[in-house]
Amino acid sequence: MNKEMITAKQGGYLLILFMIGSNLFMGLAPSAKSDAWIAVIVGMVMAVPMIFIYARLLSLFKGRDIFDILNLVFGNVLGRIVALAYIWYPLHLGALVIRNLGEFMNTVAIPETPMLLPMLFIGILSIWVVMAGVELLGRCSKIFFPIVVIIMIITTLLVIPYLNFDHLKPVMYEGIMPVLKSGFEIFSFPLAETVLFIAVFSALKTDKSTYRVYFSGLLIFGAIGVLLTLRNILVLGDDIVGGVYFPLYAEVSRISIGEFIQRIEVSVATTFVITAFIKVSVCLYVTCIGLSKCFGLKSYRSIVVQTGLLMVLFAYIIYENIMDMIFFASVYPYYALPFQVILPVLTLVIAEIRLRAGQLQAVKRS
Amino acid sequence: MIVLVIFAYALIIYLDLIPLYREKRWRDFGLNMALTLFTLGIALLISFDVTIPSPAYPIKNFITSIIGKQVSYE
Numbered sequence: 001m002n003k004e005m006i007t008a009k010q011g012g013y014l015l016i017l018f019m020i021g022s023n024l025f026m027g028l029a030p031s032a033k034s035d036a037w038i039a040v041i042v043g044m045v046m047a048v049p050m051i052f053i054y055a056r057l058l059s060l061f062k063g064r065d066i067f068d069i070l071n072l073v074f075g076n077v078l079g080r081i082v083a084l085a086y087i088w089y090p091l092h093l094g095a096l097v098i099r100n101l102g103e104f105m106n107t108v109a110i111p112e113t114p115m116l117l118p119m120l121f122i123g124i125l126s127i128w129v130v131m132a133g134v135e136l137l138g139r140c141s142k143i144f145f146p147i148v149v150i151i152m153i154i155t156t157l158l159v160i161p162y163l164n165f166d167h168l169k170p171v172m173y174e175g176i177m178p179v180l181k182s183g184f185e186i187f188s189f190p191l192a193e194t195v196l197f198i199a200v201f202s203a204l205k206t207d208k209s210t211y212r213v214y215f216s217g218l219l220i221f222g223a224i225g226v227l228l229t230l231r232n233i234l235v236l237g238d239d240i241v242g243g244v245y246f247p248l249y250a251e252v253s254r255i256s257i258g259e260f261i262q263r264i265e266v267s268v269a270t271t272f273v274i275t276a277f278i279k280v281s282v283c284l285y286v287t288c289i290g291l292s293k294c295f296g297l298k299s300y301r302s303i304v305v306q307t308g309l310l311m312v313l314f315a316y317i318i319y320e321n322i323m324d325m326i327f328f329a330s331v332y333p334y335y336a337l338p339f340q341v342i343l344p345v346l347t348l349v350i351a352e353i354r355l356r357a358g359q360l361q362a363v364k365r366s
Numbered sequence: 367m368i369v370l371v372i373f374a375y376a377l378i379i380y381l382d383l384i385p386l387y388r389e390k391r392w393r394d395f396g397l398n399m400a401l402t403l404f405t406l407g408i409a410l411l412i413s414f415d416v417t418i419p420s421p422a423y424p425i426k427n428f429i430t431s432i433i434g435k436q437v438s439y440e
Contacts, residue, residue, distance in 0.1 A: 291397065295393060295397050296393060297391075297393055297394045297397065298391055298393075298394060299394070302382075302386055302391065302394040302395075302397075302398055303394070303397055303398050303401060305378060305382045306378075306382075306398055306401035306402050306404075306405055307401065309378075309405045309409075310401060310404065310405050310408075313405055313408045313409060313412065316412065317408070317412070317418045317420050318420050318421070318422050319420065319422060320420075324422065327426070328422055328426060331425075331426050331429050331430065334429050334432070334433055335425060335429050
């Protein structure tokens with residue numbers, strides 16, 4: 001069997017880039033104002049049990065993706081019905097990310113260009129990389145991860161003269177509730193979206209457990225998230241962070257060292273494009289895998305082009321303007337809750353019961 | 367615009383759909399054909415400047431009715 005494999009390191013990089021993708025640029029937890037960095041930590045703590053559940057599902061059924069797991073646990077008919085949810089969710093998520101990129105390009109970078117154009121090109125790139133397989137995606141993330149980290153470190157160093165620590169105070173002025181609410185937003189927006197990686201990590205070639213990959217990814221993302229959120233608040237202040245659509249871009253555009261190093265916000269746009277590309281590719285890959293498993297196709301490659309085009313067109317029609325996008329982001333945590341929490345928990349509970357009862361003994365290969 | 371869409375789809379069908387037909391992979395061919403017709407329809411409607419109803423608004427209304435409050439714009 002010529003199964004495609006990615007190494008544990010590539011998987012970790014893929015996970016981190018996927019979590020960074022588009023969320024950091026939209027600004028993590030704007031409603032927590034100056035306590036957003038606490039909210040990131042709260043969100044990480046909230047995500048730990050869910051990630052434990054995803055990793056447990058993966059380690060129970062080694063080498064199988066989420067659609068196989070649903071098929072085994074729920075049976076043939078019900079499994080396919082539940083699998084439809086995991087076909088719809090990545091399709092919608094990919095469309096949202098493409099739309100984020102389109103709005104970003106249209107708002108700040110290239111306002112004269114029609115929005116369809118950058119969206120179409122990122123769609124074509126994703127179609128290409130998914131056609132080439134998940135191996136290529138892993139290698140892509142291995143190359144892109146250092147670029148993203150180096151850009152983050154350089155911009156952090158350059159932004160040091162602009163830090164103003166008074167912006168942090170007062171800590172938790174409005175009590176703990178806004179922090180918890182924002183923590184939930186962070187939990188659902190980047191962190192628990194890693195439920196899609198149950199479908200990707202079936203290709204993980206590792207003797208170590210998937211727990212390790214998942215949790216190292218979570219920790220590194222947490223470090224990056226806390227750093228960047230803190231930077232946003234320290235440079236811009238909580239009012240501006242809540243007021244602009246893309247705070248990271250606004251922050252880096254303030255850098256002007258000796259009237260020589262200026263206008264380096266393009267570097268932030270670069271990282272945005274890279275991470276959005278990785279996220280869209282993962283979403284497209286999961287959608288195609290799901291469709292091919294659900295309809296019993298021989299290879300997922302025969303529908304990648306059409307699914308990718310569908311995603312781009314869907315992203316084009318999904319909102320009328322940027323306000324709709326911001327408003328939907330406030331509804332999104334509740335919308336994503338069934339896919340991120342309820343269905344995985346249900347799957348794990350039924351799987352554990354059926355394993356204990358001995359009905360699934362034959363499939364456990366650990 | 368319309369000419370571009372039709373030309374692009376002709377190219378996609380030639381490169382993507384016809385090989386499946388030649389290899390007689392009927393399931394793949396059927397699903398691909400269905401998706402092709404669907405996306406071609408959407409693309410033609412967009413190029414005719416027709417407003418297509420977005421699923422985001424029903425989802426938004428449904429969730430707002432479940433959690434029982436108007437979510438703020440923040």
